Amino acid sequence: MIRRWAADFALGMRLALGGGGARTALVRLTLTAVGVGLGVAVLLTASSVPNLLGARDDRASARALVPGAPAEGVDPVHAITRNDEFRGHGLQGYLVQLTGPRPPAAPGVDRLPEPGEVVLSPALAGLLRSPEGELLRPRFAGRVLGTIGDAGLTGPNELRFYVGSDTVAQQPDAALVSRFGYETSRRPLSSLELLLVVMGATTCLVPVFVFVVTSTRLAAAARDRRLAALRLVGADRGQVHRIAAGEALLGAFAGLLAGLALFQLIRVLVPRITVDAFRGGLFGTDVVPDWRLGVPALLALPVLACAAAVFALRQVVIEPLGVERRGTRTRRKLAWRLFPAVVGGALLLTGLGGDGADHPSVIVGVVFVLTAVPLVLPWVVERVAGLLGGGSPAWLLAVRRLQLDSATAARLVSGVAVVLTGSIALQGVYHRTESERPAPQEIRVLASYYATSVADGEAFTAAFHALPGLGDVPVRTRALIETASGERTSMVVEDCARLRAGAGIADCRDGDVYAATTRGSSVPEPGDHVWFAEVRRAARTAVPQWTVPAVHRVPAYGEDASELIVTPAALATASGVGLTVSATLPDADPDLVERVRNVVGWNGSVDSLGTGQDGTSALITRVLSVGSVLVLLFVAGSLLVAAWEQLRERRRSLAALAANGVGRGVLARSLVWQLVVPVAVAVLVAVPAGLALDWLVLTFVVHRPMSADVPAIALLTATAIAAVLFVTAMTLPALWRTTNLENLREE
Known part of the structure; x- marks a missing residue:
């Protein structure tokens, strides 16, 4: 029995290579291999993400102080x-x-x-x-x-x-x-961050499996004719199914090889990616698939290809004298198509709590809901096509084609529907994450310089004020001193000119020290030995660095006044000084900010305050954004491959229409309508499904109110429609070749 089955599989592979003519078979096999190969490359790349992030974390930990x-x-x-x-x-x-x-x-x-x-x-x-x-x-x-x-x-x-x-x-x-270096440690993700990862991963991977199934069913009509010929020479129905599985298996194996080659190309090109989303780029050597994820996915692809090929024959009666499709006589049933959505919704409705976003039932629930979209779509397309009526010749041709074979049209746009559904739900989660982020503060550029002497601080101040446009910008010099018991006092260094003008101290002399009387805390007494806190901590010195001179009591100076006001000459006796000289820059051009950084050098920093964002959340968002773009490109590429195959399979009928006087413009508009109608239906299915998934995961998984970003949803929808229209435009040159009269000849 095993030998017989192996012979049937081998015959199927031979037919895939030479059935219907070597050139036609090669084109058919190439299209299938390209489709499966794209899926394999995406799966291998996705399964490499854990190793990629782990290797980056390990190297970052290995160089840590x-x-x-x-x-x-x-x-x-x-x-x-x-x-x-x-x-x-x-x-x-x-x-x-x-x-x-x-x-x-x-x-x-x-x-x-x-x-x-x-x-x-x-x-x-x-x-x-x-x-x-x-x-x-x-x-x-x-x-x-x-x-x-x-x-x-x-x-x-x-x-x-x-x-x-x-x-x-x-x-x-x-x-x-x-x-x-130290052992790598990772901060656990919050519930919303986990949800972003889960939603993004499922949104990116489910369309891959959908298109792998679609790719194994390319050129189905030609395959059915070959199987009918085998029935004519004595093959039974079981053999026909095994031969069909063998044909799909060869395409899957060819796709595996093509995917591996494409994955190696991705590894070579990865170091050339310079977008900021990847924080310094990626090493190609880090893009290594995790065998726990990659091996099961790769083993599942041939099985999935064979199952899809055999399952596609359920609506086909292959007899010795021809092929009969039952799909146009029996209306599709909706109940079983809704089963994954019901199961997925039930899993998400369990409400796993605030930290349950990584629970397996949540992942399975999201996958089931997304899987239900390509299952429900053929039923909706069939019902909508049945309601369409008359119009222009192009419209009539498109409607009649949809009524005869709505499943093919639904399969063409199923990937777009899945991506749109997942993207809408993902956008809702992202919108909720952003809404819970603290509101950004006013953006300010703060320059801080660490000075080891009063003269050093004055030199920095002079260099700072010498820059164009910064001559009048206030510069403050501060420090923190502490006593032997550890009590700390803030201190500001000011010259007498500013104290006379700002604090009204008319009798100020360089060398005086003043204490604010309304600060509510004690200050060192005259004769106390103190340390500059930062110097003491860095140098670990046990010798006091300054002896406090006589202190004069004055009212508080400024809103953020320090407890101690010191004139420069008072620090002349200090054995070590640690002063922080800081200034807030006004709105300045980027080049001026860079010049300020050069003046500060490595003894300080120049920071943009109010622009901070959580690094983990930002990285997840950036990676998912790039991933969404790549998946959309993948879906567009897969749609283009499927559309080309459909044109190639229908070349005789299209050539016959052209020979009977139907203009190419009519055929082109008909082709557009054949994709526009399913896309419109896909949008009508995907938008409510995405909003429902958004509601389920936010309300019952992380217990947050639903958040829908309407402009983002409109942009996602428009992008999906534009991608389909672009693919349609790309197929028009193939349409012109297809309508040549040479395609009327039987192959």
Whole structure:
């Protein structure tokens, strides 16, 4: 029995290669392989996401600073993290100060830089060499010691650096590091973030399986004629089914090979992706499918292809003298088509609580609801086609074609319907996530400089005011001091000119110290020994750095007044100073902001306040946005392949119409109507289904009120319709070739 079945499968594969003529068979097999191959490539890429994100997290963890006790045989380094920016692109790296000849090893770096040296990522080095990096070069004026290897980067386009400095130990937040790297730890996703991932993954993957099923049914009419010929020479119905499965199996295997080749091409092209959504790009070596996801998916494809081919014969009676389709005589039943939607809705209605978005029943429920869309669509298309009446010749041709074979039209647009349904639900979840995000504050650009002396702070202030348009921008110099018992007092450094004008202290002399009498907290007494808090924490010094002189009591100075007001000369006796000089920039052009960053250098930062966004949520949203675009392109490509195959299969009937006087314009408009009507029906099915899915997952899974972004839904719908119309326009050249009279010949 096994040998007989194997022979039937082998015969089916041989017919797929040579049935109906070698050229026709090759075209048919190529179309099927392309369709399945696209699905395989998407599945392999999707199953690579866990490994891709895990590898990025592992490399980010391996280069992290780990403060702690010195390790034997290692000279620790003073290090501090610096996050910078250049024209909207983030720059990250470390400032390091070596303490000996045996510093700890950093991943991807041959040797840590000494003062006056830098180590740059390849992308950052390339940016500095380009004309665009002219304003960035002053920040990396040291000798380039080398480039950071892949082990020290999360992506090939990451802008990362190590800068050697001899002032790191004096800066706040500096750490003494004996090693780099720690075990990867990941923040658990919130319920809405989990829901975004689940909705995005199912929306991207369900259309793939839908089109794989559609691809295995390409050229169904020609296949049925071949099977009828086999019945004529003695094959029974069981053999016919096995031979049909063999034909589909060959197409599935060819698609597997094509998908593997396309996946390898994707791995080669991935490092060239430079969009900000991927935060420094992706390494092609990280795009490795997870065998727990990829292997079952790949094994399921041949089984799915065979099952689809056999299941398609349920409406066909293949006899020795021909083929008879029962589809036009028996109206489709709706009850079983609604079963997945009912099951999926029931699973989502269970209400799994605030943190149940990753529960298997939620994933299965979403998949079932999305799967119901391509099942219900043929029934709706059939009912709508039956209601359509007369009109122009093009309209009549399109309507009659839909009435004779509505299933084919429904299959063509089923992928669009699934993507639209999932995208609408996904947009609702995203809209709810954004609505719960705190409202953005007023955007401000804040420049902060850490000064180690009063003269250093005054030099920065002078350089800042020398920039065009910043001469009158107020600059404040602050510090935090603490006593031996740990009590802290805020301090502001002001010259007498500003104190006379702003605080009304007419008898101010340089060297005086004033205390605000209405601040409600105590200040150090004259003669107290204090430390500058940031210097004390960084340098761990036990020797007091300043002795408080005589203090004069004055009213509070300014709305955010510090408790202690010090004139510059009063700090002349301090053994170590840690001052923060800051200024809020007015609206400025990007080049001016970059010049401010150059003035600040590595002893401070320039931050845009009020523009922050949760990194995890932003990354999920960006990746899903890119994924949605890719899936839409995939659906458009699959629709184009299916439309080309339909034209090729109907070439004799179209050529006959052209030979009998039907103009090509009529045929073109008929082709447009044959896609517009199913697309309109698909939109009518997808929009309510997407809103219903949005309501189910938000209300019963994460217990949030439903949120529908009407403009986004309209844009998604218009995009789907535009994609179909574009595909239709792409098929018109094939239509002109199809209507040639040569296609009237029997093959």
